[in-house]
Amino acid sequence: MVKKVGIIGFGSIGKEIIAAAKREEIPNAKIVALFDKEPQVISSAGQDNAELHLFSDFNKFYESPVYSSLDIIIECASKDAVREFSKRIIKSKKDLLVLSVGGFSDQKFLSELQDLSIFNNAKIWIPTGAIAGLDSIRSVRKYLDSLTITTTKHPKSFAGAPYFKNSKIKLDDISKETVLFEGSAITAIELFPANVNVAVSIALAGIGLENTRVKIIADPMISVNKHEILCKGSFGEIHVIVQNIPSPTNPKTSYLASLSAIECLRGLCNENFRIGT
Numbered sequence: 001m002v003k004k005v006g007i008i009g010f011g012s013i014g015k016e017i018i019a020a021a022k023r024e025e026i027p028n029a030k031i032v033a034l035f036d037k038e039p040q041v042i043s044s045a046g047q048d049n050a051e052l053h054l055f056s057d058f059n060k061f062y063e064s065p066v067y068s069s070l071d072i073i074i075e076c077a078s079k080d081a082v083r084e085f086s087k088r089i090i091k092s093k094k095d096l097l098v099l100s101v102g103g104f105s106d107q108k109f110l111s112e113l114q115d116l117s118i119f120n121n122a123k124i125w126i127p128t129g130a131i132a133g134l135d136s137i138r139s140v141r142k143y144l145d146s147l148t149i150t151t152t153k154h155p156k157s158f159a160g161a162p163y164f165k166n167s168k169i170k171l172d173d174i175s176k177e178t179v180l181f182e183g184s185a186i187t188a189i190e191l192f193p194a195n196v197n198v199a200v201s202i203a204l205a206g207i208g209l210e211n212t213r214v215k216i217i218a219d220p221m222i223s224v225n226k227h228e229i230l231c232k233g234s235f236g237e238i239h240v241i242v243q244n245i246p247s248p249t250n251p252k253t254s255y256l257a258s259l260s261a262i263e264c265l266r267g268l269c270n271e272n273f274r275i276g277t
Helices: 012-022 039-045 058-063 079-091 107-119 134-139 185-191 197-205 255-269
Strands: 003-008 029-035 053-055 072-075 095-098 144-153 178-184 212-218 225-233 236-244 250-254
Touching (some): 003 255, 012 029, 012 250, 029 039, 029 058, 029 255, 053 058, 058 079, 072 255, 079 095, 134 197, 134 225, 134 236, 144 197, 178 185, 185 197, 185 212, 197 212, 236 255, 250 255
Parallel strands (some): 003 072, 072 095, 144 212
Antiparallel strands (some): 178 212, 225 236
């Protein structure tokens, strides 16, 4: 059965998902609608995506006949978009695939959304994203003593991060490997909302946002986005290192995040065979 899909956000991930669907790499999935709040973005999207229903007003998108026909909505815009639109999406009984996992850093909001999903028989999916090992972390979550993630990126990847508004460190002055932050995942996502969604993902899979430690490093000599995860507990240790090529159109995002979203959608549309949990 073909599932109709709507996408929120026409950034690097949204573009990759649509391109993969055009190449027929996602069997049983049909991308039929795209919403982005920026009219100029939607205008540019229309040049190569004449087959899509395009919207720059969420209310018009939400109230349209094409929205009513959707089975799955993919959010790949921002954590603000998650908080602004996800409750309405779940109330409309649509399954929601979330890329900007930082939107779930508010535990109260997440709990309310989970309750809504149960009441409305709608599912919320979080792809693995730019990391690996989420299955393993989930399987040992009851036995974890510590969970840490160290993220290293090129300084340009952190452009626009709220962290720099009150920091003595200036992006343009970083000439060597520099530790920008060490602390909890809940603080990290507020200071670096476009860079550490992965920290929220592992925290939700593991021991929570307050107990998950995050270290963020800017390195002008690095050409990849590097994530190093270390879990320790009575089960033993899990040590995962992922070195991702940045998205060609957005250095803040790893290309693997797009591939993960595509694979997650592929799995949702072909549920008769699955590897991993």
